[in-house]
Amino acid sequence: SQQGEEDPQALSIQEGENATMNCSYKTSINNLQWYRQNSGRGLVHLILIRSNEREKHSGRLRVTLDTSKKSSSLLITASRAADTASYFCATVAIINTDKLIFGTGTRLQVFP
Amino acid sequence: DAGVIQSPRHEVTEMGQEVTLRCKPISGHNSLFWYRQTMMRGLELLIYFNNNVPIDDSGMPEDRFSAKMPNASFSTLKIQPSEPRDSAVYFCASRPTGSNTEAFFGQGTRLTVV
Numbered sequence: 001s002q003q004g005e006e007d008p009q010a011l012s013i014q015e016g017e018n019a020t021m022n023c024s025y026k027t028s029i030n031n032l033q034w035y036r037q038n039s040g041r042g043l044v045h046l047i048l049i050r051s052n053e054r055e056k057h058s059g060r061l062r063v064t065l066d067t068s069k070k071s072s073s074l075l076i077t078a079s080r081a082a083d084t085a086s087y088f089c090a091t092v093a094i095i096n097t098d099k100l101i102f103g104t105g106t107r108l109q110v111f112p
Numbered sequence: 113d114a115g116v117i118q119s120p121r122h123e124v125t126e127m128g129q130e131v132t133l134r135c136k137p138i139s140g141h142n143s144l145f146w147y148r149q150t151m152m153r154g155l156e157l158l159i160y161f162n163n164n165v166p167i168d169d170s171g172m173p174e175d176r177f178s179a180k181m182p183n184a185s186f187s188t189l190k191i192q193p194s195e196p197r198d199s200a201v202y203f204c205a206s207r208p209t210g211s212n213t214e215a216f217f218g219q220g221t222r223l224t225v226v
Binding site: 031033035042043044045050088090092096098099100101102103104 | 214219
């Protein structure tokens with residue numbers, strides 16, 4: 001079964017707007033990662049946040065982690081049409097740090 | 113490094129035929145994962161290997177599915193016999209040792225069983 005659930009399932013915005021995607025998970029984690037998937041392609045890693053971190057930035061990406069609520073959010077600021085893709089969270093559990101389990105994903109459409 | 117390489121990119125086969133998907137991980141990566149992606153079930157972890165040893169195959173849907181990793185640079189996922197419900201995109205990913213490392217994905221194999 002999948003570890004993470006993401007919402008919304010789909011999100012449509014205009015260029016320049018911010019996009020926020022949320023991820024909830026079930027077990028205690030070592031870290032949480034966000035990936036992007038363009039249509040017909042493999043997933044590409046965006047950012048990793050460790051369980052002892054609360055917030056992390058990378059360019060226009062901002063990730064937060066709330067381990068008490070078992071949730072994370074990915075914020076893309078000043079979105080561009082090129083940000084159109086599916087975004088997935090993935091968790092690495094404390095017990096088994098080899099395994100990477102993905103959430104259901106959010107499909108983001110950014111209109112020019 | 114050329115990244116994770118999967119072959120074939122596309123496969124169309126008839127129901128009942130054997131299908132073999134191939135993966136070459138990034139050199140030096142100790143973990144290798146096989147995922148299946150469908151609209152209905154999303155991205156499912158089928159099996160993963162650590163240092164060429166299968167660690168967890170609990171995601172393998174049925175006995176028709178099998179995976180091997182004979183050496184550090186090659187893995188196969190076999191479906192025998194194939195069924196239409198196996199139609200999906202199959203991804204291979206590799207990851208270096210360490211809990212705080214990222215996974216690198218291949219481009220996937222789109223399998224269609226008719």
